[in-house]
Amino acid sequence: MSALVLTSHLWDPTALPGAHWRSAPRGATPEGPLPTTVDEALTWAQAQHGQFAAVIPVEGATLLVTDFGRTIPLLCTRVGGRWVVADHPRPLLEMMPEARLDADGAFQFRHAGFVLGQRTLIEGMWQVPASSVVELRDGEETPRAHMAHMFRYGPDRTDDEQSFAAGFLAALDAAVSRTVELAGQRQIAVPLSGGIDSRLLMALLCRAEAKRVLAFTYGVPGSTEAEVSRTVAQEIGAEWVFVPTDAQKVRRAWIDEGGAFLEDGWAGACLPHYQDWFALRELTGNGTLEPGAVVLPGHTVVGNLHDEQVVTQGRVLGRRELAEVLADHHFCLQGRPRDVRANKVVVEEMRAFLDEINWEPTSTHVQSWIEWFNIRERQAKYINNSMRAYEHFGLDWALPMLDRGVVRAWESGCYTFTDGPRHWYARFTSDLYARTTGAGGEYWAPTLGRLDSRVKGALVSVLRATRADEAARRILSTRTQLNHPMAFEAFLGTHRSSQYVKDLLGGRTLQGVFADLFLADDWAPGTAILPH
Incomplete structure (x- = not known):
């Protein structure tokens, strides 16, 4: 026993x-x-x-x-x-x-x-x-x-848009209504980014007649994202609060209190999800978020496809090529994909995963494989592990857009509806939001993401032709990471940002720095989490 x-x-x-x-x-x-x-x-x-x-x-x-x-x-x-x-x-x-x-786990983690x-x-x-x-x-x-249940698109994926949209909406409504009922009189809080997922969630809460809904946004005051989020909350009729993230204030708070959160948040195998930490600290500290409030982030079964060209191209990739696609996408924090591809344990894990899902060389199966790996590994162990932050501050939570009914509804759709760039999903959300609120509005997106696809494609082609694309990307990435609109660089705590500039220009990411600091018990002062 x-x-x-x-x-x-x-x-x-x-x-x-x-x-x-x-x-x-x-x-x-x-x-x-x-x-x-x-x-x-x-x-x-x-x-x-x-x-x-x-x-x-x-x-x-x-x-x-x-x-x-x-x-x-x-x-x-x-x-x-x-x-x-x-x-x-x-x-x-x-x-x-x-x-x-x-040692093998630490390699994968970093x-x-x-x-x-x-x-x-x-x-x-x-x-x-x-x-x-x-x-x-x-x-x-x-x-x-x-x-128990492996995410997989079936052989009879529907291309009937009306039927698919109706089934998907019915599943979403059922999941959100169930969540609202369980919340009872408790406050419901939504981290509102102004993007597609949180906007859909706000519309669904409105349809479910949820009471006491609080939307919160954090970042640089006056940003486009903050303004779009404020407008969404206003159109839905929900209370909205903004948490300004001053880098120095975040840094001081992290130095003093970050260690306790890291202890609560690693789940034995996961980089603690720090992004919401400061906003949650502020909102629970001043009483805006009530003890036991139910937080509903927009985590969803939608959007787990990456490298969609391997699904849409005529040739179906083999097992080894697809394993490399996954490794390059998910094991990128240190900017050393060759090291990952050469790691025997990672290769064995990929092969075991293929055996587990009964690999078949079809485009539908390739899409299922990419999305299920993303859901089972990164979403489960990093994205969904953000629930530990809510628990750390005495909050409850729910993820209605990951309910099994929603998952099954999404699995029934053809690629036209489940495409990588989420074109259909964005249109579905816009239509539902307009019907619910009588308003339209814009989505927030990074500058490059707001460009017309033809303009963006032309720009990328020019950069590639001049071999400037990678250099430009790394310079822009380094600048953004060390001057982040949500002050994520402040989570370096006692470490100076300047000491990582060379590494970041070389392809390393701030997430990779945080992973190494965690493994060394040096991410926040006073931590002694791992055996050494």
């Missing part, structure tokens, strides 16, 4: 008698009877709505169950001949006096910001992947992972 250490007060001891259940937002109850086998657990997991995790004892084993987006992490290790399960790495580390940093598969940053500690049932059998030394 496994031992269990649950550190969060958000676990519900009564929702699933005989097991352990946690939902987001809190208050959701599981669908169906308690499973007693792996097969039953796989079916049971696919029947659940919203975000959840469960620990279920069965005969001879313990089952660890995660939702589609792995929004609530679970970890395990072997201590004294038995399994120990936890929702945070600290209690497991305290039981592992000889704990050592996993290049991607997360660790692939079940591996973590600690030797002998495992994480539960997204949409999985992990079986911990008594007497066995390694976990057995079973996939």
